[in-house]
Amino acid sequence: MHTPAITGTGVFTPKEIITNAELVEAFNAYADKMNTANAAAIAAGEMAPMEHSSEEFIFKASGIERRHVMDKSGILNPDVMHPLFRQRSDDEPSLMAEMALDAAKKALAQAGREPGDIDLVICAASNMERAYPAMAIEIQQLLGIDGFAFDMNVACSSATFGIQAAADMLRAGSVRAALVVNPEICSGHLEWRDRDCHFIFGDVATATVIERMEEAKGPHFEILSTRCATQFSNNIRNNNGFLRRTRPDGLKDRRDMQFMQNGRKVFKDVVPMVSRHIAEHMGDIGIAGDRLKRMWLHQANKTMNDLIGKKVLGRTPAPEEQPNILQEYANTSSAGSIIAFSQNSDDMAEGDIGLICSFGAGYSVGSVLLRRHG
Ligand code: COA
Numbered sequence: 001m002h003t004p005a006i007t008g009t010g011v012f013t014p015k016e017i018i019t020n021a022e023l024v025e026a027f028n029a030y031a032d033k034m035n036t037a038n039a040a041a042i043a044a045g046e047m048a049p050m051e052h053s054s055e056e057f058i059f060k061a062s063g064i065e066r067r068h069v070m071d072k073s074g075i076l077n078p079d080v081m082h083p084l085f086r087q088r089s090d091d092e093p094s095l096m097a098e099m100a101l102d103a104a105k106k107a108l109a110q111a112g113r114e115p116g117d118i119d120l121v122i123c124a125a126s127n128m129e130r131a132y133p134a135m136a137i138e139i140q141q142l143l144g145i146d147g148f149a150f151d152m153n154v155a156c157s158s159a160t161f162g163i164q165a166a167a168d169m170l171r172a173g174s175v176r177a178a179l180v181v182n183p184e185i186c187s188g189h190l191e192w193r194d195r196d197c198h199f200i201f202g203d204v205a206t207a208t209v210i211e212r213m214e215e216a217k218g219p220h221f222e223i224l225s226t227r228c229a230t231q232f233s234n235n236i237r238n239n240n241g242f243l244r245r246t247r248p249d250g251l252k253d254r255r256d257m258q259f260m261q262n263g264r265k266v267f268k269d270v271v272p273m274v275s276r277h278i279a280e281h282m283g284d285i286g287i288a289g290d291r292l293k294r295m296w297l298h299q300a301n302k303t304m305n306d307l308i309g310k311k312v313l314g315r316t317p318a319p320e321e322q323p324n325i326l327q328e329y330a331n332t333s334s335a336g337s338i339i340a341f342s343q344n345s346d347d348m349a350e351g352d353i354g355l356i357c358s359f360g361a362g363y364s365v366g367s368v369l370l371r372r373h374g
Contacts, residue, residue: 004167005213006221006370008113009342010106012099012183012205013329014068020055020199022076023067027053027198030078053195063302067202067330069187070095081192083185096129097138099205100181104143107207112217113177118209119147120169120178124162126155126333126361127189131242139181147175155236156298156360157228158182158334159206163356163368164226166210177211182335189238191258200300201259202330206338219374221345221354227281228366235269236261236361270359271304275311277365278357282312287353287369289313292321294354296344299326299336308357320344334358348372 031050041047058064069075074084085095093101100123108115121143123136128151136149154161159182166178186201213222239256282289289312297305302324309317323344325336332339337358348354352372359365 001171002173003213004170004210004223005216005373006163006208006223007211007216007218008107008109008111008209009338010103010108010110010207011339011342012102012106014070014203016069016072017066018069018072018075019066020058020064023199024053024055024058026076026078026081027192027195030081030193031195033078051195053198058199061301062199063324063326064199064330065327068204070099070185070203071187075187075192083187093142094129094135094138096123096125096135096183096185097142099185100135100139100183100207101142103183103205103207104139104179104181107179107209110218111209111211113209113211115143115145117211118143118145118177118179120166120175121145121147121149122162122166122178122180123149123151123183124154124158124180124334125151125182125184126153126158127185128153129185135183136181145179154230154334154364154366155362156300156331156333156336157358157362157364157366159208159338160226160356160358160366160368161228161364163208163210163223164228164366167223167226170210170212177209177215179207179209181205181207182338184333184335186331186333189240189259191255191260194255196263197259197261200331202332204329204332204335204339206335206342208338213373216373219372221370221372224353224369224371225281225285226366226368227277228364229277230362230364231273233269233363235265267301267304270363271307273363274308274357274359274365278308278312278355278367281367281369282355285369291353292355293348293352294344295322296337296341296354296356297322298358298360299324299329299340300331300360302326333360345372350374
């Protein structure tokens with residue numbers, strides 16, 4: 001059996017930024033427009049008026065200050081309210097592949113690796129741009145990687161589930177070095193016309209190189225153990241899919257064809273589920289909470305992370321022990337914990353132990369225990 005290690009990570013950050021102020025201004029203009037268009041129905045009591053969003057609420061409820069997106073012009077246009085992308089020909093790299101490629105090249109450079117050293121690509125993300133061929137195979141081809149590639153989707157937990165899949169194959173010897181990429185175009189499935197959630201997501205791509213520890217060329221993180229768990233819930237759901245046109249009204253502009261969640265319920269269910277999962281994972285491999293130097297948690301909600309951190313450590317974590325990036329990126333689904341790891345791990349010392357943990361729709365939770373070397 002080989003010991004797997006993370007030897008490189010990379011983050012692709014879209015250039016365009018939407019601040020909470022810009023987001024709220026666009027949403028409120030849309031709400032006013034809808035209320036004017038439906039004034040008669042509202043006056044007759046047949047319809048409730050749309051309420052304004054607020055910057056104060058967004059920051060207080062989530063900790064989010066801004067988000068990076070692939071196209072802000074459509075999102076901020078009250079006549080559009082979603083991103084607008086140009087049509088690409090089938091011979092051009094797809095958008096997700098382009099984002100993943102940027103992150104992958106950074107991760108490979110950090111690991112000191114060439115694409116030819118990799119023999120497995122997993123594209124693990126919440127949404128795939130098309131049904132097939134797999135995004136991962138396109139990314140494999142664009143990078144010039146031999147071997148094999150496949151897609152997987154476990155929503156916000158996709159990255160940690162992908163790392164577990166790659167680490168297990170590495171241990172068993174079926175692959176030598178893997179690239180796990182997480183291109184997340186969350187702006188595409190977010191309902192920007194719903195104030196309950198319009199502030200939640202941003203776009204980004206992350207990549208992780210995993211290889212045999214004895215072959216690492218520089219500082220790296222030994223993968224001590226991984227653990228994944230799932231439990232079915234409808235509290236985060238998106239009904240869009242390939243059977244859409246087959247169902248009555250399936251092609252209509254329906255709310256359930258975008259991201260939907262019962263945020264309060266998710267919060268209440270997921271905090272204890274994740275805290276228990278981490279405690280059991282660490283307990284089973286004999287690592288006490290006080291040995292954990294850092295936690296890179298899923299980036300959905302600051303209060304949620306504060307509560308999980310406190311339960312795991314048995315005290316309030318210092319900000320550097322549990323770095324958050326959601327203020328800058330918002331929720332980037334599976335990529336969030338990997339951005340936190342990538343941007344806040346270089347300073348760790350030989351032997352330091354840390355934990356990546358992601359959680360979300362499914363429900364799903366994945367944890368990766370790491371030890372720093374070099
Ligand atoms: N601006 C102003 N007010 C808003 C608003 C907005 N943008 N959005 C909602 N509100 C209102 C609500 O209508 C509600 O009003 P009411 O009390 O009169 O009914 C009130 O603010 C509270 O809304 P609620 O949705 O209950 O807020 P919350 O404190 O639960 O925060 C989330 C919402 C989504 C930030 C929070 O529940 C959360 O992060 N949950 C976990 C989500 C998660 O991790 N999901 C994983 C996704 S991958």
